[in-house]
Amino acid sequence: MRRLVLVSLPLFVATPALAQDRVDQVPSSATQTPPSTEPRPAAAPQDAPSRREAGAAPRVLPAEPQPRVEYQPAAPLTDTLRSHFVLAATVGTVASYGRVDSAHSITNTLGQGWLAGGELGYGISRHIAIGLVGEASSFSGGSICSDCKANAWSAAPFLRYHLVQGVRFDPWMSIGAGVAALSYDNQLTKRSYFGGVLRASVGGDWYASSQLGIGPVLSVDLRSYMDHPTGTSASQEARLLVGLRVVVDVPGK
Numbered sequence: 001m002r003r004l005v006l007v008s009l010p011l012f013v014a015t016p017a018l019a020q021d022r023v024d025q026v027p028s029s030a031t032q033t034p035p036s037t038e039p040r041p042a043a044a045p046q047d048a049p050s051r052r053e054a055g056a057a058p059r060v061l062p063a064e065p066q067p068r069v070e071y072q073p074a075a076p077l078t079d080t081l082r083s084h085f086v087l088a089a090t091v092g093t094v095a096s097y098g099r100v101d102s103a104h105s106i107t108n109t110l111g112q113g114w115l116a117g118g119e120l121g122y123g124i125s126r127h128i129a130i131g132l133v134g135e136a137s138s139f140s141g142g143s144i145c146s147d148c149k150a151n152a153w154s155a156a157p158f159l160r161y162h163l164v165q166g167v168r169f170d171p172w173m174s175i176g177a178g179v180a181a182l183s184y185d186n187q188l189t190k191r192s193y194f195g196g197v198l199r200a201s202v203g204g205d206w207y208a209s210s211q212l213g214i215g216p217v218l219s220v221d222l223r224s225y226m227d228h229p230t231g232t233s234a235s236q237e238a239r240l241l242v243g244l245r246v247v248v249d250v251p252g253k
Contacts (some may be wrong), residue, residue: 010045078166081123085250088119092243101232114141129160147187154180195225210252
């Protein structure tokens with residue numbers, strides 16, 4: 001038994017040595033760096049600027065080109081009146097109201113009248129024309145004097161304002177002041193009157209062509225005769241005219 005122990009003892013001693021030798025024969029691995037105890041930095045975002053870019057001066061991007069705006073000059077204002085001559089002829093009916101003097105009423109002694117007139121105007125701006133108008137009228141007898149009749153005339157410079165330009169229909173308004181005369185006859189006596197007239201008119205001309213127009217006219221006259229028969233005093237007469245006028249424009253609208 002003792003011999004058996006002695007014989008097997010070298011086996012137990014040699015076995016660890018062999019195992020150690022085999023371990024020592026394993027090739028050594030690469031030198032490993034001991035793990036760092038500091039926290040790992042987080043991954044930088046892909047679009048984060050570098051330190052160099054962050055420290056550089058800010059770049060100014062050029063402005064985008066803007067579309068070019070072209071301004072067109074405004075068209076000149078339409079002017080169909082300045083330096084134009086305007087000739088007109090008017091016909092219409094006229095009624096008289098009031099008294100020719102303190103002793104004679106014209107409302108009942110004279111009836112409806114007819115009027116013919118002419119006008120010459122000249123445009124001094126786009127809207128304003130000046131000129132001269134003349135009219136002649138004739139009256140028949142009235143309700144209390146069938147044999148009475150009268151003739152009258154007037155002349156007055158005027159100032160006329162045209163409301164619009166560049167259209168076929170040309171509305172206007174005018175004012176004027178001048179002189180007027182009346183000759184009154186009742187087959188027994190004849191009386192003459194002379195005085196002043198103040199007139200306001202409105203109307204409109206429709207141009208069938210560039211030079212020829214036609215349109216209505218409405219006028220109101222206020223007359224006062226300073227020259228009247230002896231023994232009477234001045235009074236006022238009012239006249240209402242409704243007519244139609246034909247217009248010729250030179251050189252044309």
